[in-house]
Amino acid sequence: MRFLMIGAGGIGAYYAARLRAAGHDLTLTARGEHLRALNENGLKVQHPEFQFDQPVTALDHATLIKTLSADQFDLIIISLKSGATHALLTELGAWLGGSDTPVLSLQNGVDNETQIAVQIGDNRTVGGLAVRIGGHIIEPGIVEAKGPAQVVMGAWPNANSTPELQSHLQPLVDAFNTAGIPTTLSDDIQYxxxxxxxxxxxxxxxxxxxxxxxxxxxxxxxxxxxxxxxxxxxxxxxxxxxxxxxxxxxxxxxxxxxxxxxxxxxxxxxxxxxxxxxxxxxxxxxxxxxxxxxxxxxxxxxxxxxxxxxxxx
Structure with a gap:
């Protein structure tokens, strides 16, 4: 599958590395020194049960918009600070809108999915949470993570509201699990x-x-x-x-x-x-x-x- 991880911080980079190590096509977005290090030296992830040190495809948002379309991905994952969600949707809203690709939020808080759904609709919005994981950039291009790093995802706001989207999520859940990311599909992701x-x-x-x-x-x-x-x-x-x-x-x-x-x-x-x-x-x-x-x-x-x-x- 082809995944886009918007935000290559500690949490996003860990999950991206897991998916990339499992053979999936993975594109990351980042900025500044972290982006430069990813392009020059690749991504290094240190976890007690998983080590990753490989070249990765990393872009800034402007390059993403110019060179790729949202419908080239099977899943777009947002792993940014919640305070950045509004600015992100302002910047990438039109780009995201020209696609049917589902968008998964792996962010803190309970307001991100609402903002995303306003931009692209409930029928493409996937709620999600990262459970029992700590992850941080310890220096540009290098991430340290710990914990079982589970994921829960589900159609927003629940399976009853968007049953067609929910039915399409199982292959994505299977891909996460096969990649070593313990993932479950929830019928009530808002809960x-x-x-x-x-x-x-x-x-x-x-x-x-x-x-x-x-x-x-x-x-x-x-x-x-x-x-x-x-x-x-x-x-x-x-x-x-x-x-x-x-x-x-x-x-x-x-x-x-x-x-x-x-x-x-x-x-x-x-x-x-x-x-x-x-x-x-x-x-x-x-x-x-x-x-x-x-x-x-x-x-x-x-x-x-x-x-x-x-x-x-």
Missing amino acids: QLWRKLLINNGVNPLSALTMLDTRALTQHPAYGKAVYRMMEETALAAEADGISLSKTDVDEMYNLICNFDAIKTSMLVDKEKGRPLELEEICGAVLRRCAALGKEAPTTELIQALLKQDINT
Whole structure:
């Protein structure tokens, strides 16, 4: 198959390397020094169970538009920071629109698929999430990743709404699994995205504030309680989207992150590198929905406010 990975950061580059190692045709997009290193030296991925060091095809977006068409790919995958989704769709919207190729979002948050669907329609929008993976660019062209690196995907917003798209996804799921990416097909991807936001809102902001990895955070007697409270607040927010997250959902995801490998969250890495944080896409998504429901999310509100103050001082 032929895949396009828009965004060759830690997560996108790892999955791209897996697909390329399995013999699929893979094109990456990147920019700056990372793009230059990919073209000159290839992509190097370091994972406890997978090593990759091969030449790759890497382009900037302008070259992508000029030289390739979206319908040349079997799947287009977006693996960018959620804050970049609007700009990406502005830049590539017309290019994406001239095709029937499905577009899979592998991004944090619960708002990316909505934006993508406005641009290209529900019938091409595939929701997705990367589960139990930590991945970062450690220097241009070199990515370090850890974790089982699972993927869940499904027709947006669920299989009942877009059954034809859902039926076409199984070959893609099979290709991912054969490439060593444990992948499942969900009939209700919006529910799965909200379950992941339980973890993202629970640990990402607090890890950036405390500069602690997930293991240190969840094992701390006070911070661990704050993580759980922020997950509870995320479950409340989900009701605004018609998604019901039970105490069982919260407990399952809390236990998952407590027992997962000690990793630096993406927000912690962004904080260390002085990059913009996905606050509006994670904390903001919870706070906006709780406000619309007339509910309080005091711990999420506090952590977001402290992070914003920390960034601005």
